[in-house]
Amino acid sequence: MNPPLSLFDRVWARHVIVANPGGEELLFVDKNLVHEGGTFLAFDQMRSEDLKVRKPKQTLAVTDHYLPSTNRATAPASIANPEIRRVVEALDRNAREFGIEHYGVHHPRQGIIHVIGPELGWTQPGLLIACCDSHTATHGALGALPIAIGQSNQLRHVLATQTIWQKKPKTLRITIDGVLPAHVTAKDVILSIIARIGIGGAVGHAVEYAGSTIRAMSVEGRMTVCNMSIEAGARIGMIAPDDTTVNYLRGRPLAPTGADWDRALAYWRTLPSHAEARFDRELILNASELAPMVSWGTSPEDASPITSNVPDPNLIVDAEKRARVKRALDYMKLAPGTPLASIAIDRVFIGSCTNARMEDLRAAAAVVKGRKAVVPAMVVPGSTTVKHEAEKEGLDRIFLAAGFEWRDASCSMCGGSNGDSLAPGQRSASTTNRNFEGRQGPGALTHIMSPAMAAAAAVTGRLADVRSL
Amino acid sequence: MQPFTVLTAVAAPVDIAKLDTGMIVPGRFQRWPRRTGHNDYAQVFLHDLRFDASEKPRAEFVLNQPAYQQAGILVTGPDFGCGSSRESAAYATLDFGVRALIGASFGDVYRGNCMQNGVITIVLPQAVVSDLMAQLNATPGVTMTVDLPRQNVVAPNGTTHAFEIDATRKERLLKGLDDVGVTLQHLPQIEAFEAQYRIDMPWIKPLN
Ligand code: SF4
Numbered sequence: 143m144n145p146p147l148s149l150f151d152r153v154w155a156r157h158v159i160v161a162n163p164g165g166e167e168l169l170f171v172d173k174n175l176v177h178e179g180g181t182f183l184a185f186d187q188m189r190s191e192d193l194k195v196r197k198p199k200q201t202l203a204v205t206d207h208y209l210p211s212t213n214r215a216t217a218p219a220s221i222a223n224p225e226i227r228r229v230v231e232a233l234d235r236n237a238r239e240f241g242i243e244h245y246g247v248h249h250p251r252q253g254i255i256h257v258i259g260p261e262l263g264w265t266q267p268g269l270l271i272a273c274c275d276s277h278t279a280t281h282g283a284l285g286a287l288p289i290a291i292g293q294s295n296q297l298r299h300v301l302a303t304q305t306i307w308q309k310k311p312k313t314l315r316i317t318i319d320g321v322l323p324a325h326v327t328a329k330d331v332i333l334s335i336i337a338r339i340g341i342g343g344a345v346g347h348a349v350e351y352a353g354s355t356i357r358a359m360s361v362e363g364r365m366t367v368c369n370m371s372i373e374a375g376a377r378i379g380m381i382a383p384d385d386t387t388v389n390y391l392r393g394r395p396l397a398p399t400g401a402d403w404d405r406a407l408a409y410w411r412t413l414p415s416h417a418e419a420r421f422d423r424e425l426i427l428n429a430s431e432l433a434p435m436v437s438w439g440t441s442p443e444d445a446s447p448i449t450s451n452v453p454d455p456n457l458i459v460d461a462e463k464r465a466r467v468k469r470a471l472d473y474m475k476l477a478p479g480t481p482l483a484s485i486a487i488d489r490v491f492i493g494s495c496t497n498a499r500m501e502d503l504r505a506a507a508a509v510v511k512g513r514k515a516v517v518p519a520m521v522v523p524g525s526t527t528v529k530h531e532a533e534k535e536g537l538d539r540i541f542l543a544a545g546f547e548w549r550d551a552s553c554s555m556c557g558g559s560n561g562d563s564l565a566p567g568q569r570s571a572s573t574t575n576r577n578f579e580g581r582q583g584p585g586a587l588t589h590i591m592s593p594a595m596a597a598a599a600a601v602t603g604r605l606a607d608v609r610s611l
Numbered sequence: 612m613q614p615f616t617v618l619t620a621v622a623a624p625v626d627i628a629k630l631d632t633g634m635i636v637p638g639r640f641q642r643w644p645r646r647t648g649h650n651d652y653a654q655v656f657l658h659d660l661r662f663d664a665s666e667k668p669r670a671e672f673v674l675n676q677p678a679y680q681q682a683g684i685l686v687t688g689p690d691f692g693c694g695s696s697r698e699s700a701a702y703a704t705l706d707f708g709v710r711a712l713i714g715a716s717f718g719d720v721y722r723g724n725c726m727q728n729g730v731i732t733i734v735l736p737q738a739v740v741s742d743l744m745a746q747l748n749a750t751p752g753v754t755m756t757v758d759l760p761r762q763n764v765v766a767p768n769g770t771t772h773a774f775e776i777d778a779t780r781k782e783r784l785l786k787g788l789d790d791v792g793v794t795l796q797h798l799p800q801i802e803a804f805e806a807q808y809r810i811d812m813p814w815i816k817p818l819n
Binding site for chain 2: 305
């Protein structure tokens with residue numbers, strides 16, 4: 143009898159070509175995603191070595207990090223910073239030269255790499271998807287096996303061979319059961335997990351998120367959860383495909399059709415973890431105990447329910463942690479004991495591969511509707527498709543009427559690569575995944591939270607409990 | 612990747628502990644292109660140590676001294692190449708003309724990236740490294756030898772120091788095989804796997 147496998151074990155095993163004596167396995171890469179970031183170096187090196195992309199049709203290039211979020215029509219010519227323009231143009235040239243399909247500046251399906259993969263049905267259950275980005279785990283929300291790779295050596299390897307050497311990680315199942323209280327979202331679930339286990343809590347593990355709470359989530363919410371696996375230290379986060387996944391994928395532009403669809407479906411049904419599958423570690427959370435979260439420090443684990451106060455480092459027993467929190471609060475210019483819901487903010491950013499899909503924009507719009515932003519606020523949809531869909535639903539008008547900016551799809555103020563960044567000392571409420579020092583610009587003070595909570599911050603000018611509006 | 616066998620070259624002492632990859636390639640050079648045959652990253656290697664804010668060479672920095680212009684080996688402080696995983700740090704090292712680094716410890720990721728690019732990192736005890744530095748400082752511009760087949764380093768004073776290296780890594784460096792080269796030795800298995808995979812999973816279509 144076959145051993146009872148987990149989702150991760152099953153998909154991993156399906157992709158092993160050979161094993162080397164050192165314990166690494168050579169895995170077949172179904173699909174590879176390339177963005178413009180530092181990837182030009184991989185292409186530059188391949189060019190100098192006269193290396194070809196072995197299977198160009200299994201790679202998709204997407205421009206997202208460096209694209210301006212305004213005046214898109216005139217880009218890239220209008221990109222003022224010559225270095226940024228060069229990076230954007232380099233991917234275009236490299237994609238053409240190496241025969242890779244590219245969703246570039248003016249492509250109707252352009253968007254953030256992790257948003258468009260699933261949205262197009264390009265991401266599918268059971269596939270091994272490589273991408274030179276830390277948030278590749280997003281694709282695991284559909285039951286794909288996501289492998290985050292480096293932007294030069296490893297990317298070059300995937301391009302030249304369509305394979306990757308990996309050492310199999312351990313497994314961790316995080317089970318969340320129960321019904322989420324009102325206004326508690328996928329973002330609050332993952333922030334609660336990270337606050338619980340710490341930023342290194344899942345290092346070396348492939349995480350499977352399971353339980354009734356996850357089952358009840360939309361695919362979009364599941365993507366938010368998987369997206370931040372890396373903020374818990376895990377490079378891989380996966381969720382078993384189910385009816386929700388199937389219904390999400392059906393009819394998407396690049397999803398299988400006809401007889402292919404039936405065969406795919408039959409295979410996807412075999413993927414979920416066996417009831418007796420073994421995991422190296424297990425963690426169980428109760429959804430009903432969760433609350434809307436905000437971060438107060440400089441690591442995603444520095445997050446607490448909005449109803450609580452900035453922690454007092456002097457009460458932390460562990461000396462190393464005490465020193466880190468103290469430093470974080472100094473950087474964040476926050477006094478211990480300050481109620482989180484009293485912290486005034488300067489800006490709001492709703493966007494990023496964590497929270498810029500339709501469900502996110504709807505949640506934010508529901509809070510904003512009929513209210514006014516009292517601080518500068520912007521919405522950057524995760525993809526051009528999301529942007530158009532939101533406009534069809536009238537979400538853009540809700541945001542614009544409230545004084546928000548409504549911009550073009552890109553990573554934008556998530557990491558600031560395109561120049562959208564906070565001024566030093568500015569404090570933001572952001573729907574992004576990272577609040578590290580300087581993440582949104584040198585000296586920027588970032589609080590991460592859900593879209594509804596960010597919207598509540600925009601209309602109150604402070605971190606606010608969306609439930610109290 | 613260029614094979615590495617025996618290298619005799621001027622060795623320069625870079626006696627700075629924890630010289631991280633951000634110092635090897637400062638962040639603002641992260642978007643530099645690297646054109647075929649131009650060694651573009653030579654300019655950015657250790658840029659802020661080599662040049663001041665007005666781009667004038669810092670005369671006091673070791674690599675700017677005339678004796679070290681042709682340095683092909685660096686003897687480094689502990690934890691050279693720690694910090695962020697930026698792979699450009701290895702490119703810069705190679706483009707600058709350095710093929711061997713000798714130190715008590717190295718950043719892990721940087722070390723792996725160097726080996727991928729034909730730059731060997733050699734770990735020797737700190738006492739030996741300090742002794743090598745002293746010899747280099749006593750005779751600026753003196754040469755040393757790194758002998759990979761024999762797995763030893765010949766100091767300026769003729770003493771040899773054996774070093775350890777993973778057998779696989781050694782073979783790859785000797786043959787000039789990087790990861791891609793090694794993997795493509797498995798090409799028949801890869802192709803057989805793919806052929807079967809396409810039969811078993813016909814709905815998985817590459818982009819059209
Ligand atoms: S939105 Fe942010 S986290 Fe996501 S890919 Fe872009 S820069 Fe990275």
